Amino acid sequence: MRTLVEKLNRQRRKEQNLIHLQGVGEVLAKPAKDFKIGEKFMWNTGATSEIIAIIKETKAFITFKTKTTKDLFGKDEIKYWERKLKKDRLVGIG
Numbered sequence: 001m002r003t004l005v006e007k008l009n010r011q012r013r014k015e016q017n018l019i020h021l022q023g024v025g026e027v028l029a030k031p032a033k034d035f036k037i038g039e040k041f042m043w044n045t046g047a048t049s050e051i052i053a054i055i056k057e058t059k060a061f062i063t064f065k066t067k068t069t070k071d072l073f074g075k076d077e078i079k080y081w082e083r084k085l086k087k088d089r090l091v092g093i094g
Helices: 004-015
Strands: 018-021 025-031 040-042 048-057 061-070 079-086 090-093
Touching: 004 018, 018 090, 040 090, 048 079
Parallel strands: none
Antiparallel strands: 018 025, 025 090, 040 048, 048 061, 061 079
């Protein structure tokens, strides 16, 4: 059961387009559908990935091809991923 403070913090973050990432704290976010090629996602621990293509888009989901520019441990290691996200999911802005 959430406390009143937790509920208020969750509502405040939603209104200000903020999400909480582990190891980072609160960061600005926007819905996945609003990201464009060349922009970066930010994940837990500060890992980032750059969007290099939009592979598929359906009514509810969008699939990106991304290039990891910084891994979970802060090393500059390049890897390629496909990420299928719900369009209204808030994702951290890298």
